[in-house]
Amino acid sequence: MSKVLETRRARRFCAAPDCDNNSESCTLSFFSFPKDPERSKKWIENSGRFDLIAKKPLDLSKNTYLCTNHFEDSNFSNIKNKKNRLTPTAVPTIFTKSGIPHLGTATNQPILDPGMENNMKKRLEKELEKALKENEILKKMNKKLKLLNAKVQRLERRSRHSAYLRRF
């Protein structure tokens, strides 16, 4: 890009939550977010700007920037000069705070704390034990019921037989 176009470019604001720098208020460089989705994600995660995650990396790369202050020296390919060129793998790591709660820590937490989980497990084990006992009782009752049924059938047969005999 030519020098003329460079100066005509719209003012760039730093997207870091802890930073008010813009291209008119300072002489720092402003680096656009990477087009590569993986790297773009890293920039978003490190800066804490999780509200940007829904945007396309390509769109972010056109209008979203971070200033020099968020990159360690090792990220610059021209550290001895102006520090206005990043290495292809540069990732911003210097942030004093993130503006939005870190989603990572929120989603990594287990839904149940270990104590609650243990209690629930114990309760389920007890319920299972109870159900197994009830099942045993039911089995025994079923056996008894079958025996009683057989007995009833025998008695019925016998009474039918005696009724038949009584007709004579």
Ligand SMILES: [Zn+2]
């Ligand atoms: Zn900044």
